[in-house]
Amino acid sequence: MPSPSAATPAAAPRSDAARNRGRLLDAAAGLIAERGSDVDVREIARRAEVGMGTLYRHFPTKEALLDAALEHVFTSWATAASAALTGRAWADLSGFLADALTRQTASPGLLDAYCQALPGQAGNTARQHCRQQVGPLIAELVRAAHASGELRPDITAEDVSLLLVALGRIAPVVPEPSWRRILHVTLDGLRATSATHLPDPDRPS
Amino acid sequence: MPSPSAATPAAAPRSDAARNRGRLLDAAAGLIAERGSDVDVREIARRAEVGMGTLYRHFPTKEALLDAALEHVFTSWATAASAALTGRAWADLSGFLADALTRQTASPGLLDAYCQALPGQAGNTARQHCRQQVGPLIAELVRAAHASGELRPDITAEDVSLLLVALGRIAPVVPEPSWRRILHVTLDGLRATSATHLPDPDRPS
DNA sequence: CATGAAACGGAGCGCTTGCTCCGCCTGCTC
């Protein structure tokens, strides 16, 4: 019960506070992209041209800062990917994957975060929003590709999601032609024409 | 030129020294398997029931210790995998991959090391022996599967190696049925029947 | 055994990292 009469308007923050918060998010996003999730807080503060005290007043913990920064990044990724859809199901699916891996090549830390949100990972709740941004998009791509009959029917959105993470882990550390070949092979395996009997997703063996 | 007359017999080390060296390697291998490559040296020493001084007389650096331990692990992996070959090319290839991923599930740190030996990785020389143990085996499996006509002809041993690393990164963090499905899809993509035109491994685009 | 060379253990050094504390400064209100 924050206020007696109505919802608290939350009193607009001081202008410098808002600016610094934005700088911190930008700096964090940039550094995560460049070097992955284990960045020094001091370095984030330095790039944001801000003191340590400022950093920790805006975000209770390093994790919280990275989390907020990643939410931003994933949201804009999802937006851009949605905008690129053409309606041709297979082209959209393979285009999405290729684009995701290209992003990952440029920012090795990106799928790092996505990977940490895999179901069953320890302390995954904090990064769930990463999947929540991109997850529905993948689900939609899979649905469309099923409908057009180009994707083998026993493939789930979860399968595609896992494949993306797996390929994402190698994309930044090998030359581009290599991972494009791997993606190509994987897509061939996903085609309706390659269907062989797939193990049940829930049964233990 | 270590000795003037003949090869130095290297003067058998003291018995306790030899025992402690073995304990250190075992402890290191166990901890790498359980928790990956960033283990505390103190913990290795503790598990080996050995002091810090002992650890650092036997190995000049933490890296050197991990390296020696990994060489052991990879050698025995390669040996076991070779022994499991049946001569049926496709079964051998898919069996090798499934076995590798099962090992990786039990010891998340295993392919960590293998991954660090990817060509082009910084400071990769130290871990090259990991690939040298398993690389030739993969090459042989690929050759046999090409000969039997079951593997699509444009696939290289490097492709298979990369696929293994990629799948290995997710195998420990998802339930077993999930990664088995992914492996299944990948194998379908590798079959000769799925052949579609694959990008050139060397040409930039 | 006695004895010396070699191996042993673990306290401690120097460094990095996440986070806190507190005196100073700034933007908003009247």
Add this chain to the structure above:
DNA sequence: GAGCAGGCGGAGCAAGCGCTCCGTTTCATG
């Protein structure tokens, strides 16, 4: 423009890391 709630910076703390140093103990030899 005066006053002050609140934001600001950065020195410094505690914990964790790889590694070293040195007094003590152990093994192999005659």
